Amino acid sequence: MAKNLPAGAIRFGCHVAAIHPAADPGNHGAVLTTHDGSIITANVLIGCDGSNSVVAKYLGLSVPKSTPRAFLRGFTRYPHGHPFGDHFLRLRGKGFFVGRSPVTDSLVSFFVACPNPPCADDVTRDDVGAMKQLVLRTLQDSECPAEIVEMVRRSDPESLNVVASVRYRPPWQVALASFQRGAATVAGDAMHAMGSYIGQGGSAALEDALVLARALSSRAAGAGGGRVLSEEEEVEVAGCAAAAIGAYVRERRLRVARLSLESFTVGTLLRARSVVVKIVCLAILGLLGNQALAHTSYDCGRL
Numbered sequence: 001m002a003k004n005l006p007a008g009a010i011r012f013g014c015h016v017a018a019i020h021p022a023a024d025p026g027n028h029g030a031v032l033t034t035h036d037g038s039i040i041t042a043n044v045l046i047g048c049d050g051s052n053s054v055v056a057k058y059l060g061l062s063v064p065k066s067t068p069r070a071f072l073r074g075f076t077r078y079p080h081g082h083p084f085g086d087h088f089l090r091l092r093g094k095g096f097f098v099g100r101s102p103v104t105d106s107l108v109s110f111f112v113a114c115p116n117p118p119c120a121d122d123v124t125r126d127d128v129g130a131m132k133q134l135v136l137r138t139l140q141d142s143e144c145p146a147e148i149v150e151m152v153r154r155s156d157p158e159s160l161n162v163v164a165s166v167r168y169r170p171p172w173q174v175a176l177a178s179f180q181r182g183a184a185t186v187a188g189d190a191m192h193a194m195g196s197y198i199g200q201g202g203s204a205a206l207e208d209a210l211v212l213a214r215a216l217s218s219r220a221a222g223a224g225g226g227r228v229l230s231e232e233e234e235v236e237v238a239g240c241a242a243a244a245i246g247a248y249v250r251e252r253r254l255r256v257a258r259l260s261l262e263s264f265t266v267g268t269l270l271r272a273r274s275v276v277v278k279i280v281c282l283a284i285l286g287l288l289g290n291q292a293l294a295h296t297s298y299d300c301g302r303l
């Protein structure tokens with residue numbers, strides 16, 4: 001991909017500090033200022049800058065909400081192979097929620113969440129050893145299956161990290177927010193941060209990329225052909241891109257709103273003490289087909 005782009009088109013280490021609309025009112029592009037003071041003029045702006053997105057703020061989206069919740073994430077190696085095949089495990093128990101995903105025949109990635117962690121206050125991101133001990137105690141006290149306890153116990157210390165809070169956009173915001181400003185949009189967590197309750201945030205980000213690339217290639221294909229554009233051509237490219245971004249947002253809206261609703265509902269269910277809230281959550285999940293993991297059979301089409 002890189003060799004098809006003009007020299008200098010890819011820049012690393014550009015931390016975007018501020019964004020303003022292009023000065024020319026007919027131009028849909030944006031002007032970015034980086035932390036080191038450089039200015040980048042963009043005909044098209046796609047913010048994949050995560051849940052604390054600067055581009056999302058430029059679009060007028062509010063800051064995602066945050067729930068204190070301690071996650072321990074890491075990898076465990078099984079030198080003689082693991083018996084889990086390619087099965088993704090989600091397991092909820094009293095006081096914990098585990099996700100386990102095989103990476104290779106001998107390596108799995110996992111996370112363990114403690115919904116009401118006494119650890120959130122006294123275990124910091126850097127104190128992964130203490131967090132691991134706390135998670136092990138929680139799992140043992142909850143009579144979690146031995147293979148899960150063993151997975152955490154044998155995890156690679158270098159791979160462990162702690163996530164101290166979960167950021168998410170409420171589903172109603174994802175359903176209603178404007179994800180477009182001229183030729184600027186967002187994708188991935190910048191658009192639909194949803195915590196990790198259903199393990200779909202990263203997968204949905206890949207779907208975003210595919211749908212956006214398809215929309216851009218069908219409406220703005222070949223624009224400029226990699227050469228330096230005249231001012232009029234730049235305005236035209238940004239106009240085509242704005243139309244493509246509109247199509248992208250329309251196509252993604254329902255899918256990401258639904259995933260956000262499902263993730264939000266699972267999170268609410270895990271924290272709920274009220275029986276009524278639990279029943280409502282279970283009813284919503286039933287309607288969404290959560291038990292059959294219906295969200296995993298979505299087909300976003302081909303490029």
Ligand SMILES: Cc1cc2nc3c(=O)[nH]c(=O)nc-3n(C[C@H](O)[C@H](O)[C@H](O)COP(=O)(O)OP(=O)(O)OC[C@H]3O[C@@H](n4cnc5c(N)ncnc54)[C@H](O)[C@@H]3O)c2cc1C
Binds near residue numbers: 016048053190196202
């Ligand atoms: C515990 C846990 C478990 C999870 N499990 C799963 C799972 O099983 N399956 C799944 O699909 N998803 C899972 N997720 C969600 C997944 O990790 C995220 O949805 C995914 O990483 C989002 O990717 P992204 O590229 O949109 O954002 P990020 O991965 O956050 O990347 C954003 C990038 O933008 C850069 N950036 C930020 N600000 C700026 C700026 N101002 N200027 C320039 N660059 C900037 C950052 O440095 C970073 O490189 C999990 C999340 C958690 C916390």
